[in-house]
Amino acid sequence: MTAAVMYEQGLPAPYAESKPFKIEEVELDGPGEGEVLVEIRGAGICHSDLSVVEGLRKRPLPIVGGHEGAGIVREIGRGVTGIAPDDHVAMALVAGCGKCRTCLVGRPGLCQAVSGARAEGSLSTGTRRLRLADGGRLNHYSGISVYAQYAVVAPQSLIKIDDEVPLDVAALFGCAVVTGAGAVFNSAKVRPGATVAVIGLGGVGLTAVMAAREAGASQIIGIDVLPGKFDLARAVGATKCVDARDALAVQQVRDLTHGGVDYAFEVSGNLAALDMAQAVTVRGGEVIGVGVGKTTAAFSVAQLPWVSEERVLRGSFMGGGVPQQDIPKYVDMYLQGRLPVDRLRSEHIGFDQLNEGFDLLHGGGVVRQILLPHGA
Incomplete structure (x- = not known):
């Protein structure tokens, strides 16, 4: 599949010239036990991603970027319940283990078990499903990596949403809206x-x-x-x-x-x-x-x-709540016209415009550009 891979942080602007993201073909294994394959239909370009590009917050490299997205479930691994193929889902980086002290009091964003795995570039299952074309190690970003045509993620990162929500709008719910x-x-x-x-x-x-x-x-x-x-x-x-x-x-x-x-x-x-x-x-x-x-x-x-x-x-x-509970409420508010988050969309872009998109974000001229990994 096609993906945006970062090999180095802290490259200078303009990013259209330094190209922090290299657009290339990578390998993605199918979902293992407790994992889900999602076809990415929209991914937001967020300031948090820009801070990673700038090197303000370190990530294990190389890595496929992107932490705000939405798509369609294409395959589920053994043991996954509550999600089925063809479901439309928003993707949130907040996904706790469900067992630790913070998860049990409704604060999955503070889950140390999951945050530790993500700091190492793996999924919360402890696995890596991404590989470079030559078989080399390739890391997951925040357990999601949505600057790609497909992603394997843990089901805790997925929130089923109403099919009435356009998937480019649905992408916003995983970060901008929930936060x-x-x-x-x-x-x-x-x-x-x-x-x-x-x-x-x-x-x-x-x-x-x-x-x-x-x-x-x-x-x-x-x-x-x-x-x-x-x-x-x-x-x-x-x-x-x-x-x-x-x-x-x-x-x-x-x-x-x-x-x-x-x-x-x-x-x-x-x-x-x-x-x-x-x-x-x-x-x-x-x-x-x-x-x-x-x-x-x-x-x-x-x-x-x-x-x-x-x-x-x-x-x-990330909004200090439980995305699996909060995002459906925010989706309802959007569908009722009470939370017009579609107003946040600036434009759609393709992989070839991704680095330039970070220049536009850095300059403040856009709110939310949406990457369409499969094109318009």
Whole structure:
């Protein structure tokens, strides 16, 4: 099959020239026990993938990229239940073992057993089904590797979805939607009438805006360094937008909300944005960190106001919930027009445009490009 293989991280932009992804033919073994073969029909180009391209977070190499996708089940291995050939599925990298301490309390995203396997480039079953054309070792990315025509994955990574959802839209549910909406509904539990700021208006941030509207927030302020994103942010729920480059940006938010927002979502993974999130939050408010940056990045907290003003700093990884439960709910919201995530799609691309797509993402000119591994 055709796949996008990364042999080296940290290559310089423009990526259309340095080509971090090599498009080539690779080998894929069929599914073993407890595994599923999926034909990939759409894969999102996400900022998390860009951070891997940039080398901010290390991965075992070589590796087939991509962690946000959807497709059609083509074959199931022995022992797999609940999924059948021809099912349409969204693919989520959050898939716990179901047995450990964190899984048993409904937090599969924190499962150490699965995260350890993925850090080594294998599936959660402990196997590798990918091989280079010469038979050499080839790693799985986050247990999914959707920048390919097919993928073998563990069934815990698959969520059956309504066939009415176009598969290029379904791809968004595995990362952008489950992360952005989950941060609002699960991690923060935004209450009706609350005030919200979302810093970083990419796919995840815009989904958080939609979810905040659905949660009944009275004010939703979108913040970004690229004003070109503001029209879309307003269209999906932002009541006001603020240019993060403005020296008075923090004061604008505080003035609009009479002292600061109840919840500030930092979605970019930028430390300066995290400082801004703390600055725009009201006494007793919450900062929810959603974006991820360099592995070694650290930030500071002013200890006295953190305690005396009862501020909350909360991490939210992949929506802080259970994708198998959450994604069907978000799909229903989409089909009812309450979560218009199809607005996130920027364009469809082929393998030959993948590296250039990362240049566009790096420049901020797109929200979500969708790779179609089998063509239009």
